[in-house]
Amino acid sequence: MLSSGASSRARSRGERRTKLSRWHKLLWIGASFFAALHCVACSHGAAPFSSAASGTAGAVASTGTPSATPAPPASESAPPASQTGGFDGQKAYDFTAKLVAFGPRPPASDAIHHTQEYIDAQLRSFGCAVEDQDFHAQTPMGETPMKNIVAKIPGTGQGILLLLTHYDTLRKGHHELKGTGDFVGAVDAGSSSGLMLEMARILCAQKPAANSVWIAFVDGEESFVDWNTDNDNTYGSRELAARMAASGDLKHIRAAILADMVGPTNLRIKREENSTPWLADLVWKTAASLGYKDNFVSERATGISDDHLSFTHRGVAAVDIIDLNDYPYWHTTDDTMDKVSPRSLAIVGHVILETVNELQKKLH
Numbered sequence: 137m138l139s140s141g142a143s144s145r146a147r148s149r150g151e152r153r154t155k156l157s158r159w160h161k162l163l164w165i166g167a168s169f170f171a172a173l174h175c176v177a178c179s180h181g182a183a184p185f186s187s188a189a190s191g192t193a194g195a196v197a198s199t200g201t202p203s204a205t206p207a208p209p210a211s212e213s214a215p216p217a218s219q220t221g222g223f224d225g226q227k228a229y230d231f232t233a234k235l236v237a238f239g240p241r242p243p244a245s246d247a248i249h250h251t252q253e254y255i256d257a258q259l260r261s262f263g264c265a266v267e268d269q270d271f272h273a274q275t276p277m278g279e280t281p282m283k284n285i286v287a288k289i290p291g292t293g294q295g296i297l298l299l300l301t302h303y304d305t306l307r308k309g310h311h312e313l314k315g316t317g318d319f320v321g322a323v324d325a326g327s328s329s330g331l332m333l334e335m336a337r338i339l340c341a342q343k344p345a346a347n348s349v350w351i352a353f354v355d356g357e358e359s360f361v362d363w364n365t366d367n368d369n370t371y372g373s374r375e376l377a378a379r380m381a382a383s384g385d386l387k388h389i390r391a392a393i394l395a396d397m398v399g400p401t402n403l404r405i406k407r408e409e410n411s412t413p414w415l416a417d418l419v420w421k422t423a424a425s426l427g428y429k430d431n432f433v434s435e436r437a438t439g440i441s442d443d444h445l446s447f448t449h450r451g452v453a454a455v456d457i458i459d460l461n462d463y464p465y466w467h468t469t470d471d472t473m474d475k476v477s478p479r480s481l482a483i484v485g486h487v488i489l490e491t492v493n494e495l496q497k498k499l500h
């Protein structure tokens with residue numbers, strides 16, 4: 137028998153696949169159309185695309201090279217930080233570009249070690265107190281060393297507001313990965329990691345408020361082999377939740393806010409149904425009050441299995457801010473920096489920052 141959690145996980149991943157395969161179908165139809173035109177023009181019998189090759193790689197421009205970061209179009213520029221509560225969308229974008237330039241960042245790779253050093257150094261340069269949490273995860277590919285990095289901003293009381301992002305990327309050779317070349321995870325999850333670095337830059341410089349704010353960069357969100365089998369997912373957030381339960385900190389968490397895939401252009405974030413209702417209400421109400429109704433839309437997204445469940449399963453209020461369903465490059469090698477918008481990062485950063493302010497006022 138499946139527990140409700142397991143069944144929602146299966147459903148959510150199924151949902152992701154359904155959306156993507158529809159999109160691939162459209163591309164395939166488009167590519168086939170052009171292939172047909174080409175054949176008419178050149179009057180050769182052989183199709184210019186092989187059946188498999190007419191998928192994403194042929195239809196969407198991508199170099200898969202992390203080093204060159206194209207400038208985003210002017211329409212995607214971040215507004216001045218003064219218009220977004222001090223959150224600088226351009227800085228968040230620059231942090232994202234830096235993370236993505238390390239290349240594919242699966243757990244225990246050289247690139248993720250460089251990423252960890254970078255996150256650590258940035259947090260310390262902002263004046264954050266940083267805790268590195270090393271651990272070994274039992275994965276289908278063997279015991280794997282991982283690291284969570286937690287910036288801790290002290291509060292005057294016992295409460296903790298937890299902000300979360302994962303910073304690993306899907307490994308090469310994973311069955312879900314589509315396309316050729318490297319998977320550099322610009323939106324998933326470079327964007328939310330860049331956003332949380334900018335969040336840390338701001339919050340670590342502020343005077344203590346009622347609640348502590350912990351900003352956790354967690355490892356190992358992506359599955360190694362199969363998300364739906366043997367808990368092959370969310371290793372870092374499950375470890376963090378277990379450690380906080382053991383230390384007694386978990387019961388002090390007032391709210392957990394997870395950002396994942398927050399940077400795409402045409403930002404349109406639906407309410408994710410596994411999120412705690414009162415907290416999702418607060419985030420969406422805050423977004424509306426800031427004028428972002430078109431970006432944080434009232435439409436509901438089927439429950440998504442993500443790092444927030446490591447906390448909701450333990451009774452902690454948590455919300456997942458994720459723009460998954462309209463992002464066609466999810467788990468494709470076309471999830472590259474040209475898909476990331478400084479403006480989108482500014483909007484989500486503004487909303488999270490303002491939600492934290494609201495929580496500081498409401499929860500002592």
Ligand SMILES: [Zn+2]
Pocket residue numbers: 306324358467
């Ligand atoms: Zn992913």
